[in-house]
Amino acid sequence: MEEEITTPKKAKKDGAKIGAVIILVISAIVFIPAGGSILFESLSHAGRTPVFGSYKGQKIEYKAGTEFADRVSYMAELYKAYGQDLNQNTYYSIFTGAFEGTLRSMVYSAAVKKANWSASKDAVNRAILPRFFDENGKYSEKLYNQTDDAAKAELRKTAATNLAFMRYNDDVMGSDTKVSGNPMYGLKASSKEKSFIAAMDSTKRSFDLAAFSTNDFPAEEAAKYGKANPDKFRKLDISAVTLDGEDEIKALSKQIKNNEVTFDDAISEKSTKYYTGTDGKLSVPYYYGLLNIIQNAEDAEKTVALAKGAVSDPVQTKSGWTIFRVDSDAKAADFTDEATVNTVLEYLKSSEKGYIENFYSERAKAFISEAKLSSFDAACEKFSITKADVAAFPVNYGNSPFYNSTPSDVAELAGLSTNEAVLEKMFKLKKDEMSEPFVLASNVIVARCTGVQKDAPADLANFDSNVAQTDQSCSQTNLKRFDGVVDDFMTTYFKYFISGDEQN
Structure with missing residues (x-):
C-alpha cells in the first residue's frame, strides 16, 4: 500500500519547482491528428508502431503509454486550452516539441542514473503534494484518499522522472538557487570574468x-541585362522524364526509341518529375532553367538544338538522369514585354x-x-x-x-x-x-x-540566470548531436502523418 504523505512544516523550494513540471498529464489515450485515426488503428492492428528515433537503443515510439505519446497528448491539450486551432502546422509543432522533450528527458535521466542518483521518497512526496491541495491551497487528506492507488503510483513515477530531469538540468546548466549570493548549481564564473563581460558593453x-x-532594382536595368544575355531567356517548350539511375534511364530510352513505351506514358507512369509539373513540362521553361538542371552545359545546347518532336539521349542532371523532348522550337525573348522583364528580375534576384x-x-x-x-x-x-x-x-x-x-x-x-x-x-x-x-x-x-x-559597464545582476539560460539553450540546440542519439523524426513524421504511407 502507498505510504501516506505527510505535510511538510515549511514549503520546500524543490517541491514548488517540480510542482510546475509534474503536471505532465499521463494519458492512456494517444492524441491523433485529424484524419490520422484510421492510420493509427491500422498500424496498431498490424503490430507496427511509428518509431521517431532512439537514444542508446531505447526507441522513441508513438504508442499509448509511452512518454512521447503522453507529451503529444499533453501539448495538444495545451494548444486547445490556449485557443489554438489544431491543423497540419500545429500538429507538426506538437510532435516536434514532444519528440525533443522526450529525447531531452531520456538523455538527462540516463546521465543521472549513471551517477547513481535517485529521488528520495520525501522529495517525491513534496513534488506531488500540490496535486492534493484544496481550493485554499492546503493539503487535503480527503483528496488524497479519493485518488486510487494506480493514479498515485503513476504520479510518484512521473515525479521521480521529473526530479531526475531537474537534477541534471540544475547541476549542469544551473538554476536561480543561491547560497550566500552565489549560484549553488551550474557553471561558476569568477568576478574578473564578470567584469570583463560587463566592460564589453562600455x-x-x-x-x-x-x-x-x-x-528596388529598376526594370529598365533588368531589361538591359536581358538584352546583353538574350540566350538565357529563350522561352522553351520542352518535356522531360527523369529517373534516379543511369541504367534505368538508358533502358527507358531504348524502350521509347523502339516504340515500346510512349514518352507521355513515361511521364505519367515513371518520371520522378524533379524538374517538371504533372504534365511533364519544364517547371522553369527558359534556357537558364535548363542550364541550372543539366550537369554539363554542352548538353543543354544540344537539347535546345533538337528538331521539334525529337527526343534526346539520356542526360545527366543535378538530380538523376533525364530524357528531354522538344515540343516546339525555342522563342527569342522580347525585352519590351513586361512579363519577360519580370522574369529577368526574378532570375537576377534568385541567381545573380x-x-x-x-x-x-x-x-x-x-x-x-x-x-x-x-x-x-x-x-x-x-x-x-x-x-x-x-x-x-x-x-x-x-x-x-x-x-x-x-x-x-x-x-x-x-x-x-x-x-x-x-x-x-x-x-x-x-x-x-x-x-x-x-x-x-x-x-x-x-x-x-x-x-x-x-559608458559605465553593464549591470550584470542577472548574469548567473543568463548563464543558466544560455547553457540550457545550447544543450537543446545540440541535443541531437549527443552520442547514441538517432533522429528519424522528419522521415517518420512525413511518412506516417503527411504521406499517409501505411504499407511500407
Missing part, C-alpha cells in the same frame, strides 16, 4: 545609415544577386562622393534615401543576453549581429568617418559614425 558607437534596397549588389555598390560610391562634397544629409536627399539614425550600441556578436544587443528597431541592421565582417567595418570607424559600401541582407549600405562613447 564602448558604443552611433551611426547614420544610407541603405539602397536591392529589392551579385549583379544587383554591384549596381547599388556603384550608386553607393557616388553617394559617398556627394556626401564628401556636401553632407551626408544632402546626399540622402539627392539620392532619395531615407536616412536611418541608429542609437549607440556595442559590438555584441550573436546578441548575447549578457549586455546590450544590436538595435532591433532598425530594419536596415537585420542580420548584423552574426555578420562579423560588417561589424568590424562599422566599429572601426572614427567619429564622422564614412564606410565603404557593404552588403547586409537585402541592402547595400553606407554607414557614418556619428559618435563614440564610453
Whole structure:
C-alpha cells in the first residue's frame, strides 16, 4: 500500500519547482491528428508502431503509454486550452516539441542514473503534494484518499522522472538557487570574468545609415541585362522524364526509341518529375532553367538544338538522369514585354544577386562622393534615401543576453549581429568617418559614425540566470548531436502523418 504523505512544516523550494513540471498529464489515450485515426488503428492492428528515433537503443515510439505519446497528448491539450486551432502546422509543432522533450528527458535521466542518483521518497512526496491541495491551497487528506492507488503510483513515477530531469538540468546548466549570493548549481564564473563581460558593453558607437534596397532594382536595368544575355531567356517548350539511375534511364530510352513505351506514358507512369509539373513540362521553361538542371552545359545546347518532336539521349542532371523532348522550337525573348522583364528580375534576384549588389555598390560610391562634397544629409536627399539614425550600441556578436544587443528597431541592421565582417567595418570607424559600401541582407549600405562613447559597464545582476539560460539553450540546440542519439523524426513524421504511407 502507498505510504501516506505527510505535510511538510515549511514549503520546500524543490517541491514548488517540480510542482510546475509534474503536471505532465499521463494519458492512456494517444492524441491523433485529424484524419490520422484510421492510420493509427491500422498500424496498431498490424503490430507496427511509428518509431521517431532512439537514444542508446531505447526507441522513441508513438504508442499509448509511452512518454512521447503522453507529451503529444499533453501539448495538444495545451494548444486547445490556449485557443489554438489544431491543423497540419500545429500538429507538426506538437510532435516536434514532444519528440525533443522526450529525447531531452531520456538523455538527462540516463546521465543521472549513471551517477547513481535517485529521488528520495520525501522529495517525491513534496513534488506531488500540490496535486492534493484544496481550493485554499492546503493539503487535503480527503483528496488524497479519493485518488486510487494506480493514479498515485503513476504520479510518484512521473515525479521521480521529473526530479531526475531537474537534477541534471540544475547541476549542469544551473538554476536561480543561491547560497550566500552565489549560484549553488551550474557553471561558476569568477568576478574578473564578470567584469570583463560587463566592460564589453562600455564602448558604443552611433551611426547614420544610407541603405539602397536591392529589392528596388529598376526594370529598365533588368531589361538591359536581358538584352546583353538574350540566350538565357529563350522561352522553351520542352518535356522531360527523369529517373534516379543511369541504367534505368538508358533502358527507358531504348524502350521509347523502339516504340515500346510512349514518352507521355513515361511521364505519367515513371518520371520522378524533379524538374517538371504533372504534365511533364519544364517547371522553369527558359534556357537558364535548363542550364541550372543539366550537369554539363554542352548538353543543354544540344537539347535546345533538337528538331521539334525529337527526343534526346539520356542526360545527366543535378538530380538523376533525364530524357528531354522538344515540343516546339525555342522563342527569342522580347525585352519590351513586361512579363519577360519580370522574369529577368526574378532570375537576377534568385541567381545573380551579385549583379544587383554591384549596381547599388556603384550608386553607393557616388553617394559617398556627394556626401564628401556636401553632407551626408544632402546626399540622402539627392539620392532619395531615407536616412536611418541608429542609437549607440556595442559590438555584441550573436546578441548575447549578457549586455546590450544590436538595435532591433532598425530594419536596415537585420542580420548584423552574426555578420562579423560588417561589424568590424562599422566599429572601426572614427567619429564622422564614412564606410565603404557593404552588403547586409537585402541592402547595400553606407554607414557614418556619428559618435563614440564610453559608458559605465553593464549591470550584470542577472548574469548567473543568463548563464543558466544560455547553457540550457545550447544543450537543446545540440541535443541531437549527443552520442547514441538517432533522429528519424522528419522521415517518420512525413511518412506516417503527411504521406499517409501505411504499407511500407
